[in-house]
Amino acid sequence: MQAPGGPLLSVDNVSLSFGGIAALKNVSMAAVEGKVTAIIGPNGAGKTTLFNAISGFYRPQSGAITFGGIDLLGRPMHARSGYGIARTFQNIALFSGMTVLENIKLGSHARLATNVFSASIYLGWADREERALTERIDRDVIDFLDLGAVRDHATAGLNYGVQKRVELARALALQPRLMMLDEPVAGMNPAEKLEMAGYIRRCVEERGMTVLLIDHDMETVLGMSHHVVVLNFGSVLAAGAPDDVRSDPGVIAAYLGDD
Numbered sequence: 001m002q003a004p005g006g007p008l009l010s011v012d013n014v015s016l017s018f019g020g021i022a023a024l025k026n027v028s029m030a031a032v033e034g035k036v037t038a039i040i041g042p043n044g045a046g047k048t049t050l051f052n053a054i055s056g057f058y059r060p061q062s063g064a065i066t067f068g069g070i071d072l073l074g075r076p077m078h079a080r081s082g083y084g085i086a087r088t089f090q091n092i093a094l095f096s097g098m099t100v101l102e103n104i105k106l107g108s109h110a111r112l113a114t115n116v117f118s119a120s121i122y123l124g125w126a127d128r129e130e131r132a133l134t135e136r137i138d139r140d141v142i143d144f145l146d147l148g149a150v151r152d153h154a155t156a157g158l159n160y161g162v163q164k165r166v167e168l169a170r171a172l173a174l175q176p177r178l179m180m181l182d183e184p185v186a187g188m189n190p191a192e193k194l195e196m197a198g199y200i201r202r203c204v205e206e207r208g209m210t211v212l213l214i215d216h217d218m219e220t221v222l223g224m225s226h227h228v229v230v231l232n233f234g235s236v237l238a239a240g241a242p243d244d245v246r247s248d249p250g251v252i253a254a255y256l257g258d259d
């Protein structure tokens, strides 16, 4: 168990190449417990590759990735959720015919103590567990993220910003230690971006979540993050508090100037 305020996730000297393309070159960074850490950088900088390496989709050729003291690179991809890592994806991945509540409950079912076999024997017990799950999600997730008005609506009819919030809700419902958010404000209008940034900050400030996110939108990201890591051509160009990154001449030259 790491110290409070220390790194929950550590990436140390990770390198990953696709054939001749070096997508990550000796990348080191950390996600600090109870904070929002953002990875930014222009197209092709290596953000998605880094996320996929942490998630276990890709295997780096060298380096280490540890989460709460566990060596993630030695573990299968599916083990990540059991360790407390939840992830959202760049493109909305909701079941459009299902309601908001049903979408949020998906995934949380895997954590119920009753499995399909025992449920067939102890139907009453499974029923109680299911009701307890719904109550918890209503209270801790749907109310918390102001989704009560659309709880029983099919996600297909919801506007884009609300659909992205349902994805955040689904990750939060897993009660993870780390939420990895892949472009959480991409494609949103300015009002939706601000609103989403507020919800992400609330997850951290009121629920003690640790968030690691990637996004293109510099200003929104700098406004909602405690720590920022800037990638450029697969290497860490700068890392620090948003104000330090914003005023870093190398970052201005490489990114902010042409954003």
Ligand code: ATP
Pocket (backbone or CB within 6 Å): 018, 021, 022, 023, 041, 042, 043, 044, 045, 046, 047, 048, 049, 050
């Ligand atoms: P974007 O902001 O456009 O999503 P990014 O910062 O996420 O960019 P990556 O998608 O990680 O960047 O790409 C880093 C480099 O690795 C790029 O040169 C890209 O072309 C290359 N790359 C990424 N995935 C693959 C792959 N599966 N096969 C080959 N090359 C890849």
